[in-house]
Structure formats: structure tokens, C-alpha cells
Amino acid sequence: MFKKVLAPxxxxxxxxxxxxxxxxxxxxxxxxxxKLEKSAQLEKAFTxxxxxxxxxxxxxxxxxxxIGSLTIAQDxxxxxxxxxxxxxxxxxxxxxxxxxxxFDEAYRQVLTIHPAVNKIExxxxxxxxxxxxxxxxxxxxxxxxYYKQYTELLQLNHGLYDLIREEEVxxxxxxxxxxxxxxxxxEMLKTExxxxxxxxxxxxxxxxxxxxx
Amino acid sequence: MxxxxxLNRKGKWLVFAIMTITAFIIAVLVGDHEATxxxxxxxxxxSLSAAPIIPTFESKEEFSNSALNQSIKEKSLEExxxxxxxxxxxxxxxxxxxxxxxxxxxDGPTSHTDQLxxxxxxxxxxxxxxxxxxxxxxxxxxxxxxxxxxxxLGLHGISHNIHDIxxxxxxxxxxxxxAQQILENVTGIHSPLIRLPYxxxxxxxxxxRYSLYQHEFTIWDxxxxxxxxxxxxxxxxxxxxxxxxxxxxxxxxxxVLLHDKKETITHLPKLLSYLKNNxxxxxxxxxxxxxxxFTCNGRCYAI
Numbered sequence: 001m002f003k004k005v006l007a008p009x010x011x012x013x014x015x016x017x018x019x020x021x022x023x024x025x026x027x028x029x030x031x032x033x034x035k036l037e038k039s040a041q042l043e044k045a046f047t048x049x050x051x052x053x054x055x056x057x058x059x060x061x062x063x064x065x066x067i068g069s070l071t072i073a074q075d076x077x078x079x080x081x082x083x084x085x086x087x088x089x090x091x092x093x094x095x096x097x098x099x100x101x102x103f104d105e106a107y108r109q110v111l112t113i114h115p116a117v118n119k120i121e122x123x124x125x126x127x128x129x130x131x132x133x134x135x136x137x138x139x140x141x142x143x144x145x146y147y148k149q150y151t152e153l154l155q156l157n158h159g160l161y162d163l164i165r166e167e168e169v170x171x172x173x174x175x176x177x178x179x180x181x182x183x184x185x186x187e188m189l190k191t192e193x194x195x196x197x198x199x200x201x202x203x204x205x206x207x208x209x210x211x212x213x
Numbered sequence: 214m215x216x217x218x219x220l221n222r223k224g225k226w227l228v229f230a231i232m233t234i235t236a237f238i239i240a241v242l243v244g245d246h247e248a249t250x251x252x253x254x255x256x257x258x259x260s261l262s263a264a265p266i267i268p269t270f271e272s273k274e275e276f277s278n279s280a281l282n283q284s285i286k287e288k289s290l291e292e293x294x295x296x297x298x299x300x301x302x303x304x305x306x307x308x309x310x311x312x313x314x315x316x317x318x319x320d321g322p323t324s325h326t327d328q329l330x331x332x333x334x335x336x337x338x339x340x341x342x343x344x345x346x347x348x349x350x351x352x353x354x355x356x357x358x359x360x361x362x363x364x365x366l367g368l369h370g371i372s373h374n375i376h377d378i379x380x381x382x383x384x385x386x387x388x389x390x391x392a393q394q395i396l397e398n399v400t401g402i403h404s405p406l407i408r409l410p411y412x413x414x415x416x417x418x419x420x421x422r423y424s425l426y427q428h429e430f431t432i433w434d435x436x437x438x439x440x441x442x443x444x445x446x447x448x449x450x451x452x453x454x455x456x457x458x459x460x461x462x463x464x465x466x467x468x469v470l471l472h473d474k475k476e477t478i479t480h481l482p483k484l485l486s487y488l489k490n491n492x493x494x495x496x497x498x499x500x501x502x503x504x505x506x507f508t509c510n511g512r513c514y515a516i
Contacts, residue, residue: 040261047264054269061271068279072288078281106263139263146266153270164276169285172427174276182272189268196265203262 025122032113032129033210039109039136040206046102053095060088060157067164079165086161093154100147107143110136128209135202142195149188156181286423293426300503308466314457314493315466316340317435319369319408321473322348326355329478330362336485341365341498342473343408343433345373346392353399360400365497367406367433368392375416378409379516382420385409386428405500408433414507418515431500434507435470436460441477450483468505 063085070078110133117133120126160177163170276282307313318329321344333340342359344367349356359366370378370388378388389407397403407430409417414434417425425432437456441449457467471477488495496502 037261040263043261043264047267050264050267050269054267057269057271061273064273068274068276068281070281071284072281073284136263143266150270160273164281169282171277171282171285174282178273178276185270185272188270192266192268199263199265206263 025120025125028116028120029125029209031116035109035113035116036132036206036210039106042102042106042109046099046106049095049099049102053092053099056088056092056095060085060092063088064160072169082161082165086158089154089157089161093151096147096150096154100143103143104140107136107140125209128205131205132202132209135198135205138198139195139202142191142198146188146191146195149184149191153181153184153188156184286419290419290423290426294506294508297503297506301505304503305464305466308496309464311494311496312492313466313496314488315468315498316471316495317343317365317367317408317433317469317498318471318473318477319343320345320348320373322352322355322359323473323475324352325475325478326352326473327358329473329481330355330358330364332478332481332485333364334362336482336489338485338488339364339495339497341367341406341433343367343369343406344392344396345369346371346388346395349392349395349399356396356399360402363497365406365499366396366400366402366404367408367498368396368404369408370410373410375411375516379416379418379421382418382424385417385421386424386430389425389430390428405429405431406433406498407431412507414509415512415514416516418513419509422509422513431504432506433468433498433504435468436465436505437467437469439469439471439477441472441474445476447480447483449477450480450487453484454487 063081067078067081067085070081072078113129114133117126117129120129156177160174160181163174163177316338318340321329321342342364344356346368356366368389369392370385371391372378372388378385393404407425409432412434413422413432417432422432437453437460439449439453439456441453444452453469453471457469460467471481
């Protein structure tokens with residue numbers, strides 16, 4: 001009696017419950033997807049800030065090269081160019097701050113998926129969503145490191161112009177300062193590379209996660 | 214015979230109702246699920262990527278290679294040379310009163326230095342020695358004697374090879390610092406007085422000169438070349454006397470280039486007798502005396 005009459009509806013009912021679970025996860029996934037997209041949208045500002053920083057940095061470098069091409073007899077022009085380079089450097093410090101804030105906003109947006117991720121029932125999907133959060137955390141850590149290094153680098157750069165401005169210029173001391181700047185830049189490039197590796201992983205993980213929706 | 218049980222009409226209706234409701238639920242759920250999927254697939258999935266860091270800072274070229282640094286060095290050298298020239302004028306006034314002359318001996322010490330010192334002592338004459346580091350190590354007793362007898366002590370580098378000492382902007386400074394340390398180890402005297410092998414023109418470039426000044430060295434050249442090295446015999450005495458007399462007429466204090474070597478020492482008494490008979494007063498070079506240094510004036514070049 002049970003086999004013939006009740007088993008088919010029972011099986012159908014179980015299947016419908018399972019599908020109902022899938023449906024629940026799909027809704028969560030959609031919510032998560034929306035937030036991730038918003039975060040990626042916010043990273044456009046992060047890219048734009050970096051583009052602005054790059055333009056300013058190129059101007060600062062060009063001004064440094066121009067300073068080097070002058071002679072000590074061109075003292076007025078020299079002073080004007082040093083002032084100009086220091087101003088670029090100060091503006092770079094501000095733009096770096098903006099860059100970090102843009103990234104932090106995108107980061108905070110990703111963190112808002114936490115409650116939704118906790119509710120996901122499918123273990124594999126949950127793991128993938130958690131992996132995304134972890135990779136964003138790693139990007140955030142590297143960004144903190146990058147910001148600290150860049151700030152120190154700009155302080156060294158500021159110190160360089162103070163040395164060039166001195167009455168009694170000491171070329172050895174200036175070269176030591178430049179060596180410190182270049183060394184700091186090389187260290188920062190390593191952090192940039194690490195950040196970009198995490199970004200690649202994050203983008204791949206995001207693609208994999210959203211592909212399944 | 215097995216008896217089959219059949220549902221009555223009520224039972225049939227119940228099964229039918231259950232199946233209908235179940236089918237309805239499935240239809241709604243699956244339909245909704247499919248609709249969600251359809252809705253999602255109609256939108257572009259994850260079109261945006263997280264952004265990388267763009268390298269925004271470029272490394273800088275060394276300042277020492279810049280035109281600005283070159284001009285700073287040139288200006289600094291010009292100022293220093295002008296200052297020394299000014300001080301030399303004042304010094305000349307003092308030297309004129311005593312009829313001063315500076316005798317300088319390069320390349321020592323040697324196995325003949327003791328004999329040289331004996332002759333100088335005999336004539337009660339002062340002199341300054343520009344010595345090579347390895348020779349100071351080889352003849353430390355001769356150098357100690359010079360120090361004890363208050364002769365002037367200076368440095369002549371290490372290699373005495375133009376391809377070594379004039380190799381790069383820092384190599385003259387490096388050699389002089391090394392020789393300075395050797396002299397200090399032997400005598401306890403820290404001397405800033407130097408003479409470059411073959412003089413400071415033409416091989417000592419402005420870069421090298423600047424570096425030496427940065428390290429507080431005082432560069433001494435000469436205005437009387439005895440030519441003892443080339444002539445190798447008594448003729449150098451006549452050459453030297455002739456040059457001293459010419460210099461005296463032009464109002465300059467003679468700084469005589471001689472070498473610590475056997476042939477020079479052999480004929481030195483003749484020169485010293487001349488100086489004594491003509492009222493010259495030999496002085497030793499100290500760090501307080503403004504140096505007589507050749508100026509490049511565009512003649513200096515790197516090897």
C-alpha cells in the first residue's frame with residue numbers, strides 16, 4: 001500500500017524540499033553577487049585615483065630631472081623647480097590617501113556579504129564565498145602595507161628636496177637619499193606584485209562563484 | 214490465490230488530491246527556480262573585476278651624475294682655489310721676510326733615506342717628504358726618524374701607477390686615505406698633506422680633486438722641477454738653482470720637487486750649500502700653510 005500509493009508523493013515532496021533549498025541559496029547568491037558587483041564598481045574609483053597619482057608622480061619625476069639639468073648659477077629657476085617638485089610630492093601624499101580610501105570602500109562593501117554567506121546551505125558554495133572574503137582580506141592587508149611604504153617613500157622624497165635646497169649641497173648625502181628612495185620603491189613594487197597576485201586570485205574566485213549561479 | 218486490495222472511491226480521491234497538490238507545489242517551485250535562473254542568465258554575470266595596483270613611482274637617477282652636481286662642484290672648486298690663492302698672497306709676504314724655500318722629496322722612504330736625513334741635519338735644513346704607503350711599511354724606522362726630527366710628513370698614495378690611482382673619481386682619495394692610515398699607524402701622525410704622482414695636472418680630474426677636498430686633503434704641487442729624475446746626475450742642481458733664481462725675480466716662494474733616491478742625495482750637498490750661502494731658509498710644509506696647487510684651467514682629463 002505504502003509503496004504503491006504514498007512513496008511517489010513522498011519522493012516528490014522530498015525533491016521539492018531540496019529544490020526549495022537550492023532556491024534559498026540562489027537568492028542569497030544573487031544578493032552576494034549584487035554586493036560584489038557594487039564593490040567592483042567602487043574599485044573603478046580606486047583605479048582612477050591611481051591614474052591621477054601616476055600623472056602627478058610623472059610630473060614630479062620630470063621636475064626632478066629638470067632640476068638636475070640646471071646649473072647652480074640658475075638659482076632662481078632652481079628654487080622655483082624645487083618648490084614645484086615639493087608641491088607635487090605633497091599632492092601625491094593626498095592622492096595616495098584618496099586611493100586608499102577608495103579601496104577601503106570597496107573592501108567594506110565585500111565585508112557586507114558576511115551575513116548572507118553564513119546562511120548559504122550548500123557547503124561548496126559557502127566555501128567559495130568565504131574564499132572570496134578571505135582573498136579580499138589579504139588584498140586589504142597588502143593595501144595597508146603598500147600605503148605605509150608609499151607614505152614613507154614620499155617622506156624620503158620630501159627629504160631629498162630639502163637636501164637639494166640646502167646652502168651647502170652635499171652630493172654624497174643626496175645620493176644616499178636617492179639610494180634610500182629607490183630601495184624603498186623596490187620594496188614597494190614587491191608589495192604591489194603581491195597585492196596584484198591576490199587580486200588575480202580574487203577575480204578568478206569571483207568568476208568561478210558567479211558562474212555557478 | 215492472492216487477494217488484491219483496491220482503494221475505495223474515497224481513497225482514490227485522496228491519492229488524486231495529494232498528487233495534484235504535490236504537482237502544483239513542484240510546478241511553482243521549479244518554475245520559480247527556473248525563473249530566477251532565467252532572470253540571472255539574462256543579465257551579464259560578473260562583468261566587473263577587482264582592480265590591480267598600477268606602479269606609480271619611478272626610481273630616480275643618481276644626483277652625482279647630474280649637470281647640477283657638476284656645476285656645484287665646479288663652483289666649489291673655483292671658490293676654494295680663489296680662497297687658497299688669496300691666502301697664498303698673505304703667506305708670501307711672511308715668506309719673503311725670511312727668504313723661505315720648501316724642499317720636497319717624493320717616492321720615499323727608501324734604503325737611502327737615512328743618508329738623506331743625515332745630510333739635511335748636517336746643513337740644518339728642513340724638508341717635507343711625500344711618501345708611498347708600501348714604502349712607509351717597508352722602512353718604518355726611517356719614517357719614525359723623520360717624525361722625531363720634526364720633518365714635514367705627507368702622502369704620495371699607494372700604487373704610483375697612473376692607471377690605478379687615476380682610475381676613477383674616488384681612486385685618488387682611496388689611495389691617499391690608505392697611505393694616511395699607514396703613516397698614522399707608524400708615527401701616530403695624521404697628515405692631510407698630499408702630492409699626486411706626476412702632479413695634479415693633467416690626470417687629476419675636477420671630480421677627483423673635489424673628492425680629495427671633501428676628505429680634507431691638501432694638494433701640494435711645485436713651482437721648481439729639479440728634473441733630478443730625468444737628468445739623474447749633478448746637472449739637476451744647476452737646473453734647480455736656475456729655476457729658483459727665476460722664481461725669486463717673479464716674487465714667488467720656491468717649492469722644489471726632488472726625489473728620495475741615491476743620485477739626488479749624492480749631489481744634494483751642492484744644492485744645500487747654495488741655499489745656505491744665499492740666505493735661504495728652508496721651511497717644512499704644514500697643514501696651516503696654504504697649498505701651492507696647479508689649477509686645471511681645462512687641462513685636466515681622465516685617463
